[in-house]
Amino acid sequence: MLFSEKPKTRLEDFFDRRDELKQFSSLVERSPVVVKGIRRIGKSSLIKVGLGLLEQPYIYLDLRGVAINKKISIRTIFELLSASETSSKSSRFVQTVKDAVREVSIASVFTIRLAQERTRNLLLELFRKLDKAAKAHAHKLVIVFDEAQVLRFATLDMKELLANVYDNMENITLVFAGSQIGVLKEFIGVEDPYSPFYGRYMAEVELKPFSRELSLEFLKQGFNEFSLKPDERFLERAVNELDGIVGWLTFFGLKVAERRKFSEETIEEVLNIAATLEKKEIEALPKSQKLVLSALSRLDNPRWSDIKRMSDSFAGRKLNDAEVNRALKSLIRYSFIEKKGESYTITDPITKKAAVDLTPD
Numbered sequence: 001m002l003f004s005e006k007p008k009t010r011l012e013d014f015f016d017r018r019d020e021l022k023q024f025s026s027l028v029e030r031s032p033v034v035v036k037g038i039r040r041i042g043k044s045s046l047i048k049v050g051l052g053l054l055e056q057p058y059i060y061l062d063l064r065g066v067a068i069n070k071k072i073s074i075r076t077i078f079e080l081l082s083a084s085e086t087s088s089k090s091s092r093f094v095q096t097v098k099d100a101v102r103e104v105s106i107a108s109v110f111t112i113r114l115a116q117e118r119t120r121n122l123l124l125e126l127f128r129k130l131d132k133a134a135k136a137h138a139h140k141l142v143i144v145f146d147e148a149q150v151l152r153f154a155t156l157d158m159k160e161l162l163a164n165v166y167d168n169m170e171n172i173t174l175v176f177a178g179s180q181i182g183v184l185k186e187f188i189g190v191e192d193p194y195s196p197f198y199g200r201y202m203a204e205v206e207l208k209p210f211s212r213e214l215s216l217e218f219l220k221q222g223f224n225e226f227s228l229k230p231d232e233r234f235l236e237r238a239v240n241e242l243d244g245i246v247g248w249l250t251f252f253g254l255k256v257a258e259r260r261k262f263s264e265e266t267i268e269e270v271l272n273i274a275a276t277l278e279k280k281e282i283e284a285l286p287k288s289q290k291l292v293l294s295a296l297s298r299l300d301n302p303r304w305s306d307i308k309r310m311s312d313s314f315a316g317r318k319l320n321d322a323e324v325n326r327a328l329k330s331l332i333r334y335s336f337i338e339k340k341g342e343s344y345t346i347t348d349p350i351t352k353k354a355a356v357d358l359t360p361d
Contacts, residue, residue, distance in 0.1 A: 002222035003253040007044035014049045015218050020205055024050045027203040028142060032174040037207030038335050038347045039179040040247020047144055047177060057093055058142040060085040063150040072154040093137040100129040127165050134171035141172050148176035149183040163196035182333030209244030222253040230262040241271055243349040248274060278354040290358055291315055292327040297355035301343040
Protein backbone atom coordinates (compact mmCIF):
# COMPACT_ATOMS: atom_id res chain seq x y z
CA MET A 1 0.00 0.00 0.00
CA LEU A 2 1.42 3.40 -1.01
CA PHE A 3 -0.28 5.35 1.80
CA SER A 4 1.47 3.52 4.65
CA GLU A 5 3.61 5.49 7.07
CA LYS A 6 5.79 2.47 7.84
CA PRO A 7 8.93 2.03 5.70
CA LYS A 8 8.22 -0.10 2.67
CA THR A 9 9.78 -3.56 2.39
CA ARG A 10 8.20 -4.83 -0.87
CA LEU A 11 8.85 -3.54 -4.37
CA GLU A 12 5.12 -3.47 -5.18
CA ASP A 13 4.57 -0.94 -2.36
CA PHE A 14 7.53 1.23 -3.36
CA PHE A 15 6.70 4.04 -5.76
CA ASP A 16 9.15 4.96 -8.55
CA ARG A 17 12.80 5.50 -7.43
CA ARG A 18 13.88 2.69 -9.80
CA ASP A 19 17.16 4.43 -10.73
CA GLU A 20 18.09 5.05 -7.08
CA LEU A 21 17.06 1.47 -6.19
CA LYS A 22 19.22 0.04 -8.97
CA GLN A 23 22.12 2.26 -7.89
CA PHE A 24 21.84 1.23 -4.24
CA SER A 25 21.47 -2.48 -5.05
CA SER A 26 24.53 -2.39 -7.29
CA LEU A 27 26.72 -0.47 -4.82
CA VAL A 28 25.87 -2.33 -1.61
CA GLU A 29 27.16 -5.61 -3.03
CA ARG A 30 30.68 -4.25 -3.28
CA SER A 31 31.24 -1.22 -1.01
CA PRO A 32 29.98 0.74 2.01
CA VAL A 33 27.13 3.08 1.09
CA VAL A 34 25.90 6.42 2.41
CA VAL A 35 22.18 7.04 1.72
CA LYS A 36 21.29 10.68 2.23
CA GLY A 37 18.27 12.92 1.81
CA ILE A 38 16.09 15.22 3.87
CA ARG A 39 13.60 13.84 6.39
CA ARG A 40 10.56 11.92 5.11
CA ILE A 41 12.09 11.40 1.69
CA GLY A 42 12.05 7.57 1.72
CA LYS A 43 15.60 6.51 2.68
CA SER A 44 14.55 3.65 4.98
CA SER A 45 12.17 2.27 2.36
CA LEU A 46 14.83 2.39 -0.35
CA ILE A 47 17.29 0.46 1.83
CA LYS A 48 14.81 -2.20 2.96
CA VAL A 49 13.35 -2.77 -0.49
CA GLY A 50 16.84 -2.87 -2.03
CA LEU A 51 18.17 -5.41 0.45
CA GLY A 52 15.00 -7.46 0.10
CA LEU A 53 15.39 -7.66 -3.68
CA LEU A 54 18.99 -8.82 -3.27
CA GLU A 55 17.89 -11.30 -0.59
CA GLN A 56 20.77 -9.76 1.31
CA PRO A 57 20.93 -10.58 5.05
CA TYR A 58 21.01 -7.46 7.16
CA ILE A 59 20.87 -5.99 10.65
CA TYR A 60 18.94 -2.71 10.77
CA LEU A 61 19.58 -0.28 13.63
CA ASP A 62 17.18 2.66 13.92
CA LEU A 63 19.01 5.37 15.86
CA ARG A 64 16.23 7.97 15.88
CA GLY A 65 15.50 9.29 19.33
CA VAL A 66 18.09 7.20 21.18
CA ALA A 67 20.33 10.08 22.31
CA ILE A 68 19.35 11.39 25.76
CA ASN A 69 20.89 14.72 26.73
CA LYS A 70 23.13 14.31 23.69
CA LYS A 71 24.60 11.04 24.98
CA ILE A 72 24.27 7.42 23.86
CA SER A 73 25.44 4.97 26.49
CA ILE A 74 27.19 1.73 25.72
CA ARG A 75 24.23 -0.08 27.26
CA THR A 76 21.95 1.63 24.71
CA ILE A 77 24.11 0.42 21.83
CA PHE A 78 23.95 -3.17 23.07
CA GLU A 79 20.18 -2.88 23.60
CA LEU A 80 19.79 -1.60 20.04
CA LEU A 81 21.79 -4.53 18.71
CA SER A 82 19.78 -7.02 20.76
CA ALA A 83 16.46 -5.60 19.52
CA SER A 84 17.58 -4.84 15.97
CA GLU A 85 15.66 -5.96 12.91
CA THR A 86 17.41 -8.94 11.33
CA SER A 87 16.50 -10.37 7.95
CA SER A 88 17.74 -13.17 5.69
CA LYS A 89 16.26 -15.87 3.49
CA SER A 90 18.41 -18.31 5.49
CA SER A 91 16.75 -19.02 8.85
CA ARG A 92 19.93 -20.74 10.05
CA PHE A 93 21.96 -17.63 9.32
CA VAL A 94 19.42 -15.39 11.10
CA GLN A 95 19.63 -17.63 14.16
CA THR A 96 23.44 -17.54 14.07
CA VAL A 97 23.38 -13.74 13.94
CA LYS A 98 20.85 -13.50 16.78
CA ASP A 99 22.84 -15.92 18.92
CA ALA A 100 26.02 -13.90 18.39
CA VAL A 101 24.29 -10.63 19.30
CA ARG A 102 22.60 -12.16 22.34
CA GLU A 103 25.80 -13.80 23.63
CA VAL A 104 27.88 -10.64 23.51
CA SER A 105 25.02 -8.38 24.65
CA ILE A 106 24.42 -10.52 27.76
CA ALA A 107 28.13 -10.44 28.53
CA SER A 108 28.07 -6.65 28.25
CA VAL A 109 25.62 -6.31 31.14
CA PHE A 110 28.31 -7.58 33.48
CA THR A 111 31.08 -5.41 32.05
CA ILE A 112 29.19 -2.17 31.47
CA ARG A 113 31.02 -0.43 34.31
CA LEU A 114 34.45 -1.62 33.27
CA ALA A 115 37.01 0.39 31.35
CA GLN A 116 36.02 1.84 27.98
CA GLU A 117 38.61 -0.33 26.26
CA ARG A 118 37.02 -3.55 27.59
CA THR A 119 33.60 -2.46 26.33
CA ARG A 120 35.06 -1.53 22.95
CA ASN A 121 36.60 -5.00 22.73
CA LEU A 122 33.21 -6.56 23.40
CA LEU A 123 31.71 -4.69 20.46
CA LEU A 124 34.66 -5.64 18.27
CA GLU A 125 34.18 -9.26 19.37
CA LEU A 126 30.54 -9.05 18.27
CA PHE A 127 31.43 -7.70 14.83
CA ARG A 128 34.09 -10.42 14.46
CA LYS A 129 31.50 -13.09 15.30
CA LEU A 130 29.12 -11.60 12.73
CA ASP A 131 31.89 -11.47 10.12
CA LYS A 132 32.78 -15.10 10.83
CA ALA A 133 29.12 -16.17 10.65
CA ALA A 134 28.67 -14.40 7.31
CA LYS A 135 31.74 -16.12 5.90
CA ALA A 136 30.61 -19.53 7.16
CA HIS A 137 27.22 -19.11 5.45
CA ALA A 138 28.77 -17.64 2.27
CA HIS A 139 26.88 -14.37 2.77
CA LYS A 140 27.72 -10.72 2.96
CA LEU A 141 26.05 -9.23 6.03
CA VAL A 142 24.84 -5.64 5.69
CA ILE A 143 24.67 -3.58 8.89
CA VAL A 144 22.50 -0.47 8.47
CA PHE A 145 22.76 2.55 10.78
CA ASP A 146 19.68 4.72 10.17
CA GLU A 147 20.28 8.35 11.22
CA ALA A 148 23.93 7.40 11.67
CA GLN A 149 25.00 10.94 12.62
CA VAL A 150 23.44 10.27 16.06
CA LEU A 151 26.40 7.96 16.78
CA ARG A 152 28.52 11.06 17.38
CA PHE A 153 26.84 11.20 20.81
CA ALA A 154 28.04 7.70 21.79
CA THR A 155 30.23 7.59 24.89
CA LEU A 156 32.46 5.20 22.92
CA ASP A 157 34.29 6.27 19.75
CA MET A 158 32.08 4.48 17.26
CA LYS A 159 33.92 5.93 14.27
CA GLU A 160 37.15 4.23 15.31
CA LEU A 161 35.36 0.94 15.86
CA LEU A 162 33.45 1.07 12.56
CA ALA A 163 36.61 2.01 10.69
CA ASN A 164 38.11 -1.21 12.07
CA VAL A 165 35.11 -3.11 10.67
CA TYR A 166 35.54 -1.32 7.34
CA ASP A 167 39.24 -2.21 7.12
CA ASN A 168 39.34 -5.74 8.51
CA MET A 169 35.97 -7.50 8.18
CA GLU A 170 35.43 -8.27 4.52
CA ASN A 171 32.14 -10.13 5.04
CA ILE A 172 30.38 -7.09 6.55
CA THR A 173 29.12 -4.13 4.52
CA LEU A 174 28.23 -0.91 6.33
CA VAL A 175 25.35 1.33 5.27
CA PHE A 176 24.96 4.79 6.81
CA ALA A 177 21.69 6.68 6.29
CA GLY A 178 20.98 10.20 7.49
CA SER A 179 18.71 13.20 7.02
CA GLN A 180 21.02 15.77 8.62
CA ILE A 181 23.23 15.69 5.57
CA GLY A 182 25.95 18.11 6.68
CA VAL A 183 26.23 16.49 10.12
CA LEU A 184 26.34 13.00 8.60
CA LYS A 185 29.17 14.05 6.29
CA GLU A 186 31.11 15.48 9.23
CA PHE A 187 30.52 12.36 11.35
CA ILE A 188 31.87 9.98 8.70
CA GLY A 189 34.67 12.38 7.76
CA VAL A 190 36.13 10.81 4.62
CA GLU A 191 37.58 14.26 3.84
CA ASP A 192 38.73 14.97 7.41
CA PRO A 193 42.43 14.11 8.00
CA TYR A 194 41.64 13.50 11.69
CA SER A 195 38.84 11.00 11.01
CA PRO A 196 39.59 7.23 10.98
CA PHE A 197 37.52 7.09 7.77
CA TYR A 198 39.77 9.66 6.06
CA GLY A 199 40.52 8.65 2.49
CA ARG A 200 38.18 5.62 2.60
CA TYR A 201 35.81 5.11 -0.31
CA MET A 202 32.11 5.52 0.47
CA ALA A 203 29.57 5.26 -2.34
CA GLU A 204 26.64 7.70 -2.10
CA VAL A 205 22.98 7.52 -3.02
CA GLU A 206 20.99 10.73 -2.63
CA LEU A 207 17.20 10.93 -2.68
CA LYS A 208 15.51 14.08 -3.94
CA PRO A 209 11.83 15.13 -3.73
CA PHE A 210 9.50 13.79 -6.42
CA SER A 211 8.86 15.93 -9.46
CA ARG A 212 5.43 17.54 -9.74
CA GLU A 213 4.31 14.88 -12.22
CA LEU A 214 5.46 12.01 -9.99
CA SER A 215 3.81 13.60 -6.93
CA LEU A 216 0.48 13.76 -8.76
CA GLU A 217 0.82 10.17 -9.97
CA PHE A 218 1.74 9.00 -6.44
CA LEU A 219 -1.44 10.55 -5.01
CA LYS A 220 -3.61 9.19 -7.83
CA GLN A 221 -2.30 5.64 -7.38
CA GLY A 222 -2.56 5.87 -3.60
CA PHE A 223 -6.16 7.08 -3.66
CA ASN A 224 -6.99 4.43 -6.24
CA GLU A 225 -6.04 1.77 -3.68
CA PHE A 226 -8.86 3.20 -1.52
CA SER A 227 -11.22 3.29 -4.54
CA LEU A 228 -11.17 7.09 -4.37
CA LYS A 229 -10.78 9.48 -7.29
CA PRO A 230 -10.31 13.14 -6.25
CA ASP A 231 -10.53 15.70 -9.03
CA GLU A 232 -7.37 17.10 -10.63
CA ARG A 233 -7.67 20.54 -9.02
CA PHE A 234 -7.72 19.02 -5.53
CA LEU A 235 -4.58 17.02 -6.27
CA GLU A 236 -2.84 20.01 -7.89
CA ARG A 237 -3.49 22.12 -4.79
CA ALA A 238 -2.10 19.38 -2.52
CA VAL A 239 1.07 19.04 -4.59
CA ASN A 240 1.51 22.83 -4.58
CA GLU A 241 1.62 22.66 -0.78
CA LEU A 242 3.64 19.46 -0.27
CA ASP A 243 6.25 19.78 -3.01
CA GLY A 244 7.29 16.18 -3.60
CA ILE A 245 8.16 15.09 -0.04
CA VAL A 246 6.88 11.50 -0.08
CA GLY A 247 6.39 11.31 3.69
CA TRP A 248 4.06 14.32 3.66
CA LEU A 249 2.28 13.10 0.51
CA THR A 250 1.66 9.81 2.33
CA PHE A 251 0.48 11.58 5.49
CA PHE A 252 -1.85 13.74 3.41
CA GLY A 253 -3.21 10.76 1.46
CA LEU A 254 -3.97 8.79 4.63
CA LYS A 255 -5.75 11.65 6.37
CA VAL A 256 -7.85 12.51 3.31
CA ALA A 257 -8.73 8.83 2.78
CA GLU A 258 -9.93 8.68 6.40
CA ARG A 259 -12.17 11.73 5.90
CA ARG A 260 -13.21 10.88 2.33
CA LYS A 261 -13.73 14.59 1.69
CA PHE A 262 -12.01 16.48 -1.11
CA SER A 263 -12.41 20.15 -0.23
CA GLU A 264 -10.15 23.14 0.39
CA GLU A 265 -11.08 22.83 4.06
CA THR A 266 -9.79 19.25 4.14
CA ILE A 267 -6.47 20.33 2.62
CA GLU A 268 -6.07 23.12 5.17
CA GLU A 269 -7.02 20.84 8.04
CA VAL A 270 -4.45 18.20 7.09
CA LEU A 271 -1.72 20.79 6.44
CA ASN A 272 -2.33 22.35 9.86
CA ILE A 273 -2.02 18.96 11.56
CA ALA A 274 1.28 18.35 9.73
CA ALA A 275 2.57 21.83 10.60
CA THR A 276 1.75 21.28 14.28
CA LEU A 277 3.79 18.07 14.25
CA GLU A 278 6.69 19.83 12.54
CA LYS A 279 6.55 22.80 14.89
CA LYS A 280 7.44 20.53 17.79
CA GLU A 281 10.66 19.66 15.96
CA ILE A 282 11.77 23.21 15.25
CA GLU A 283 10.81 24.69 18.62
CA ALA A 284 13.84 22.92 20.10
CA LEU A 285 16.21 24.98 17.93
CA PRO A 286 18.40 27.71 19.48
CA LYS A 287 16.88 31.20 19.42
CA SER A 288 19.13 32.56 16.64
CA GLN A 289 18.23 29.63 14.36
CA LYS A 290 14.51 30.07 15.05
CA LEU A 291 14.81 33.78 14.19
CA VAL A 292 16.53 33.03 10.89
CA LEU A 293 14.17 30.16 10.01
CA SER A 294 11.14 32.31 10.79
CA ALA A 295 12.56 35.10 8.61
CA LEU A 296 13.20 32.66 5.75
CA SER A 297 9.63 31.35 5.93
CA ARG A 298 8.30 34.79 5.00
CA LEU A 299 10.66 35.45 2.10
CA ASP A 300 10.97 34.05 -1.43
CA ASN A 301 14.50 32.94 -2.35
CA PRO A 302 16.09 35.58 -0.11
CA ARG A 303 19.72 36.57 -0.11
CA TRP A 304 21.79 37.00 3.04
CA SER A 305 20.98 40.71 3.34
CA ASP A 306 17.21 40.04 3.11
CA ILE A 307 17.41 37.42 5.86
CA LYS A 308 19.49 39.73 8.03
CA ARG A 309 16.99 42.58 7.75
CA MET A 310 14.00 40.36 8.56
CA SER A 311 15.83 38.66 11.45
CA ASP A 312 16.79 42.06 12.89
CA SER A 313 13.15 43.09 12.71
CA PHE A 314 12.01 39.97 14.59
CA ALA A 315 14.74 40.34 17.20
CA GLY A 316 14.01 44.03 17.77
CA ARG A 317 17.72 44.78 17.50
CA LYS A 318 20.60 44.57 15.05
CA LEU A 319 21.97 41.04 15.12
CA ASN A 320 25.69 40.45 14.83
CA ASP A 321 26.64 39.32 11.29
CA ALA A 322 28.55 36.36 12.72
CA GLU A 323 25.47 35.29 14.68
CA VAL A 324 23.37 35.17 11.51
CA ASN A 325 26.12 33.34 9.64
CA ARG A 326 26.40 30.72 12.37
CA ALA A 327 22.62 30.20 12.37
CA LEU A 328 22.51 29.79 8.59
CA LYS A 329 25.45 27.37 8.64
CA SER A 330 23.81 25.24 11.33
CA LEU A 331 20.45 25.17 9.55
CA ILE A 332 22.23 23.99 6.39
CA ARG A 333 24.17 21.30 8.32
CA TYR A 334 20.93 19.96 9.75
CA SER A 335 19.19 20.14 6.33
CA PHE A 336 16.48 22.58 7.39
CA ILE A 337 17.58 24.91 4.61
CA GLU A 338 19.79 24.83 1.52
CA LYS A 339 21.75 27.43 -0.38
CA LYS A 340 21.50 27.72 -4.16
CA GLY A 341 23.81 30.35 -5.59
CA GLU A 342 23.29 33.41 -3.40
CA SER A 343 19.78 32.46 -2.28
CA TYR A 344 18.51 30.34 0.62
CA THR A 345 15.39 28.17 0.76
CA ILE A 346 13.69 25.96 3.35
CA THR A 347 13.92 22.34 2.19
CA ASP A 348 10.54 21.15 3.48
CA PRO A 349 7.26 23.00 2.71
CA ILE A 350 5.70 21.90 6.01
CA THR A 351 8.72 23.24 7.92
CA LYS A 352 8.15 26.52 6.12
CA LYS A 353 4.48 26.55 7.08
CA ALA A 354 5.32 25.74 10.71
CA ALA A 355 8.05 28.39 10.87
CA VAL A 356 5.66 31.16 9.77
CA ASP A 357 3.83 30.74 13.07
CA LEU A 358 7.03 30.29 15.06
CA THR A 359 7.55 32.80 17.85
CA PRO A 360 11.26 32.88 18.79
CA ASP A 361 11.82 33.18 22.56
